Amino acid sequence: MKYEAVIGLEIHCELKTKTKIFCGCATSFGADQNTHVCPVCLGMPGVLPTVNQRVVEFGIKAGLATNCEINKYSKFDRKNYYYPDLPKNWQTSQYDLPIAEHGWVDIDVEGEKKRIRLTRIHMEEDAGKLVHSGTNIKDSASSNVDYNRTGVPLLEIVSEPDMSSAEEARAYMEKIKAIMEYIDVSNCRMEEGNLRADINVSLRPVGSKELGTRTEMKNINSFKNLEDAINYEIERQTEVLEDGGHIVQETRTFDPVQGITLSMRSKENAHDYRYMPEPDLPPIVTSQETIDKYRSELPELPDARRARLEKDFGLSDYDAGIITSSRAMAEYFDAVVATGADAKLAANWMMGDLLKNLNDEGLDISKSPVEAQRLGEMIQLIMKDTISGKIAKKVFKEMWTNTDSPEKIVKDKGLVQITDTKAIEGIVDEVIAKNQKAVDDYKGGNKKAIGALVGQVMKASKGKANPQMVNQLLAQKLDG
Amino acid sequence: MRLYEKPAHVLHEMLVNKEITSVELTEDVLARIDEVEGEVKAYLTVTRDEALARAKAVDEKIARGEEISFLEGIPGAIKDNICTKGVRTTCASKILEHFVPPYDATVMTKLKAENPVILGKLNMDEFAMGGSTENSAYHPTCNPWNTECVPGGSSGGSAASVAAGTSIWALGSDTGGSIRQPASFCGVVGLKPTYGRVSRYGLVAYGSSLDQIGPLTRDVTDCAHILNVISGHDDMDSTSSEAAVPDFTKALVEDVKGLKIGLPKEYFVKGMDPEVEKAIRAAIEKYKEMGAEIVDISLPHTDYAISAYYLIAPAEAATNLQRYDGVSYGERVEGEDLVAMMTNTRTEKFGEEVKRRIVIGNYALSAGYYDAYYLKAMKVRTLVAEDYAKAFEQVDVILAPVAPTTAFKIGEMAGDPLQMYLQDACTVPLNLAGLPGISLPCGFSSKGMPIGMQIIGKALDEETIIRAAYTYEQSQDYHTKMAKLGGNN
Numbered sequence: 001m002k003y004e005a006v007i008g009l010e011i012h013c014e015l016k017t018k019t020k021i022f023c024g025c026a027t028s029f030g031a032d033q034n035t036h037v038c039p040v041c042l043g044m045p046g047v048l049p050t051v052n053q054r055v056v057e058f059g060i061k062a063g064l065a066t067n068c069e070i071n072k073y074s075k076f077d078r079k080n081y082y083y084p085d086l087p088k089n090w091q092t093s094q095y096d097l098p099i100a101e102h103g104w105v106d107i108d109v110e111g112e113k114k115r116i117r118l119t120r121i122h123m124e125e126d127a128g129k130l131v132h133s134g135t136n137i138k139d140s141a142s143s144n145v146d147y148n149r150t151g152v153p154l155l156e157i158v159s160e161p162d163m164s165s166a167e168e169a170r171a172y173m174e175k176i177k178a179i180m181e182y183i184d185v186s187n188c189r190m191e192e193g194n195l196r197a198d199i200n201v202s203l204r205p206v207g208s209k210e211l212g213t214r215t216e217m218k219n220i221n222s223f224k225n226l227e228d229a230i231n232y233e234i235e236r237q238t239e240v241l242e243d244g245g246h247i248v249q250e251t252r253t254f255d256p257v258q259g260i261t262l263s264m265r266s267k268e269n270a271h272d273y274r275y276m277p278e279p280d281l282p283p284i285v286t287s288q289e290t291i292d293k294y295r296s297e298l299p300e301l302p303d304a305r306r307a308r309l310e311k312d313f314g315l316s317d318y319d320a321g322i323i324t325s326s327r328a329m330a331e332y333f334d335a336v337v338a339t340g341a342d343a344k345l346a347a348n349w350m351m352g353d354l355l356k357n358l359n360d361e362g363l364d365i366s367k368s369p370v371e372a373q374r375l376g377e378m379i380q381l382i383m384k385d386t387i388s389g390k391i392a393k394k395v396f397k398e399m400w401t402n403t404d405s406p407e408k409i410v411k412d413k414g415l416v417q418i419t420d421t422k423a424i425e426g427i428v429d430e431v432i433a434k435n436q437k438a439v440d441d442y443k444g445g446n447k448k449a450i451g452a453l454v455g456q457v458m459k460a461s462k463g464k465a466n467p468q469m470v471n472q473l474l475a476q477k478l479d480g
Numbered sequence: 481m482r483l484y485e486k487p488a489h490v491l492h493e494m495l496v497n498k499e500i501t502s503v504e505l506t507e508d509v510l511a512r513i514d515e516v517e518g519e520v521k522a523y524l525t526v527t528r529d530e531a532l533a534r535a536k537a538v539d540e541k542i543a544r545g546e547e548i549s550f551l552e553g554i555p556g557a558i559k560d561n562i563c564t565k566g567v568r569t570t571c572a573s574k575i576l577e578h579f580v581p582p583y584d585a586t587v588m589t590k591l592k593a594e595n596p597v598i599l600g601k602l603n604m605d606e607f608a609m610g611g612s613t614e615n616s617a618y619h620p621t622c623n624p625w626n627t628e629c630v631p632g633g634s635s636g637g638s639a640a641s642v643a644a645g646t647s648i649w650a651l652g653s654d655t656g657g658s659i660r661q662p663a664s665f666c667g668v669v670g671l672k673p674t675y676g677r678v679s680r681y682g683l684v685a686y687g688s689s690l691d692q693i694g695p696l697t698r699d700v701t702d703c704a705h706i707l708n709v710i711s712g713h714d715d716m717d718s719t720s721s722e723a724a725v726p727d728f729t730k731a732l733v734e735d736v737k738g739l740k741i742g743l744p745k746e747y748f749v750k751g752m753d754p755e756v757e758k759a760i761r762a763a764i765e766k767y768k769e770m771g772a773e774i775v776d777i778s779l780p781h782t783d784y785a786i787s788a789y790y791l792i793a794p795a796e797a798a799t800n801l802q803r804y805d806g807v808s809y810g811e812r813v814e815g816e817d818l819v820a821m822m823t824n825t826r827t828e829k830f831g832e833e834v835k836r837r838i839v840i841g842n843y844a845l846s847a848g849y850y851d852a853y854y855l856k857a858m859k860v861r862t863l864v865a866e867d868y869a870k871a872f873e874q875v876d877v878i879l880a881p882v883a884p885t886t887a888f889k890i891g892e893m894a895g896d897p898l899q900m901y902l903q904d905a906c907t908v909p910l911n912l913a914g915l916p917g918i919s920l921p922c923g924f925s926s927k928g929m930p931i932g933m934q935i936i937g938k939a940l941d942e943e944t945i946i947r948a949a950y951t952y953e954q955s956q957d958y959h960t961k962m963a964k965l966g967g968n969n
Binding site for chain 2: 039042043044045046047048049050051078080082084087088089090137138143145147272274275276279280281282
C-alpha cells in the first residue's frame, strides 16, 4: 500500500517585547542565571499577573498578517501540569478563546503553490530552563532552574494538518518566520530558541480521508532538524505499517546527532491539563478600532512584496520568492536598488555571489561584509561599463574582505575595463596573428572557433577588455 | 478602663490630644497579649520589638507637633495570608512555615503609608479554608467569649484578637464568609468589600475570583476609616476596580429614613438557631422604628450557591496551591526523585482540609467533568448574581443572618465537613456575586455568645451598608461590650 504523510506544526514564536508577558522583568537573552526575575514570574505566594499590552498587540498583528480572524473577546487560561521549570505549576496560556483563529498562509514548493490553514494563534508564557548535573532530569543528582526565561512571551501558531512532506513543512515554517520578521514581533533566531516547532506526523493510505495515528516531536529548532525529523518519522511509520504494526500515539524526541526519533511519553501518560479560565486576568476585549489601527501599522508582507518585485522589476517568481523570504533580504534588495542599481542585476548578484558567500560563512544578510550600499555602487560600475561582469566578480571578492568603496578597489587594483577601441584592436590583431589555426577554422565555417579567440583576447587583457567590443572587433576583422 | 478596650477612633483622638502616647497604648495591648493570648491563641507571630519601635517613632512625630493620620500609632494585626515584607507569612500552613516574603501586599504598602503599629500575624484556617480556625496547622484559636468555642473562620485570629483586645483592629480576608462569620461569632464588625475594591496583590490566593481583603474592627466607624486606607485601584491587580473611592467616613451618619431594606426569605429558613433569628428580627424592628422600609424579597438560587461555591473555590484553590511543590520556596520534604519530592512535600505539609479541597477542585476541572461541574457552577454563579441584581431594583440593601448559629464548640463539627460547609449558606452567595457585606453585632444568645447580622449592598456601594450599619450601631451598645477574659474586665 502507498502511504501519504499528514503533517501539522505548532510553532512557538518568542516575542521581542522588552519585558515579560505578566511582569516588568527584562526578556533579554544571555543574562546571568536568575537575574531577570521578580516575585511575579517566580510565582511566589500572593502575586498577580498583569498583561503586557505589547503582547496582545503582537498577537493581533500576527493574526492579521496570517489572514486570521481576531477574537474581540479573548481570555487567558491556566494549563496545569507539574514541572520544576514552571514556578506556578501551571502555564498561563489560552484555551478556548485564543487571540486569533482560522487563518492561512501560502507556500511554494518547487513552483507549486499550496495553502496551509492556521487553526489558531494564542499567547502564552515561556517556562524556565533546567540545568541538569547529568544529561537529563532522571539521571541527574541535582538540577538547577534558571527562571530568566520564565514569563517570556510566546505566540503559539498552530496549523491544520495540511502538509504532506518535509519540504512543505519547511516552506511553511520559513513562511511563518518571514511573516513574524516582517511584522517585527520576533527576532526569530532559531539558534536562541526564538522559533521552535512541535511537529505532528501521521500516515494514511493515499486517497484516504481518515487521519492515521499521529506522533509528536517537540522543540525542533532548526530547519534541518525539522526536515530530518519528519523524513525519519515518515520512514519509521511506513516500516511499522508495512510490517502490519500499529502506530502508537506518543511524544517522541528527535536526536539530531543520530538523526532519529525516540519514544518519550505515550498517550497513556499524557497530561490532563485541567484547563481553567485565569481568574486573575480579566478577558481581553479588543475593539474594531484597535484591530484596524494594528492592521494599518502592518508593513508590506512577503507575498505582496514578492508580487511587487515581479511586477515592478520583472524579477522571476523564483528570485522574487527568495529575496522576499526574509525581511532582511528584502530590505537589502531595496537598499541596493535605491542606490540606482539595476534591479535585475541586483537580484542576480544577491542570488549568486552574495548568498553563496553568506552561506559559506554561515552569515545572516544583516551581517554581510558587502553592504547594500557598496553592492549597489559596484553594480553601477557594471552599468557604466567601468567594469565587466567578470571583473565584477573579482571586485566583489575583494569587497568581502576590503571595506573600501568598489570604485577605489577597481582603481587600486587596476581593474578598469578597457573600452578604448584602439587598445583592444591592438590585442585583437596580436591574437589573430598568433592563432592561425582558430582563424582558419572560423573561416572554414566553424563559427564557434571565435570563442577561443575571444578567450585569448580577454586573457591577454587580463580580463579588462570590454567583451562586447572584443566580439565585435574580432568578427569585423575575421569576416572583413 | 484599659486602653486596649477602646476603638481606634477614640484612641486616635487621645493621641492627638496627647492624653496618651502610642508607646503607652502599644504596651497596654502587648500586655493584654501577655495576659490572654495563652487562652485565645489568636497570633502566629508577634512582632513586639518592631511594634514598640514604630510606636516610639510616632510619639516623636507627635512631640514634634506633626499631624498624624487616623491609624498612625494605633496597634493592629494582619491575617497571616497577607504578605508582609520581612515578616513570616505562613497562611497557617506547615508548607510555608518559614516563608518570609520579600515583598509587601499592596494593602500593607497602603497601611504602612499611614504608619500604624503592626503587632504581628494572625491565625486562620490553613490557606483560608475553613470556618472555625481549627484548620490552622499550628493551633486552633479560641473564642474570647467562651474559649471552648471556635472564633469562626477563616479569619478567626483577626476576629478573636479584636474581640479579646489583643489588637485594636485587624485585616482579614473573605472568600466565602471568612471575615463576616468570625466577626459575627466574636461580636466585632467585619466588612467584605466589593470584589475589586481592595487590591489582592500579596494576598495569598485561595479562590482568586472570590477573595477580598477587609477590616475587622470594634465598631463601624473604625471599619469605614480602615476601608478608606486599603481601597483603590492597583496596577498590580488587574481585577481591582478603577472606580473612584469615596470617603467612607462620610457615610457615618445616622439616617435610614426611607431606606429600603430587603429580607430574602431564602436566608431565614431551616436549621437556624431561634435565638439568632430572634435577634435579627429585633434588629429589623429597630430599623422599622428608625424609618426604614422593610421589603420581603426572594433570591431563588440561594440554595445552589453553596454547591457552586464548593466547586469554584476548590477549583481555583487546586491550581493556586500547585506552586507549593518544594522546588523554589516554602518547605521541602526530600524524596528519591523529583516526583517523590513533590509528593512527599505536599502530602506531609498540607493539612487534611486543604488536601480535600485540592482533590475536589482537580476532580471538577478534570477532562470529562469540567462541563458537568466547573462550567455548571459558573452558570449558577451568574444566576446568583442575577438574583441580587433583580433584588436591588427594589431595595437599597439586603439584611440577612451571617451564620445560622452562634459560635459552636471546638471539635463539634470536626469530621463532618459537609455540615461545616453548610454554615456558609448566608455568606457565600455575596462572594459569588462580588457584592459588599458588613457583619455587625445585633445581640447575644442566652449563653452570652455574640450574634451578628449581615447587611449586603450593591456593587461598589459600601457607603450605604456603612450608613445602615452605623445607624443601627448607634441605637444600641452591643459593640461596646468586651469579652471577659483573663480576669481584667
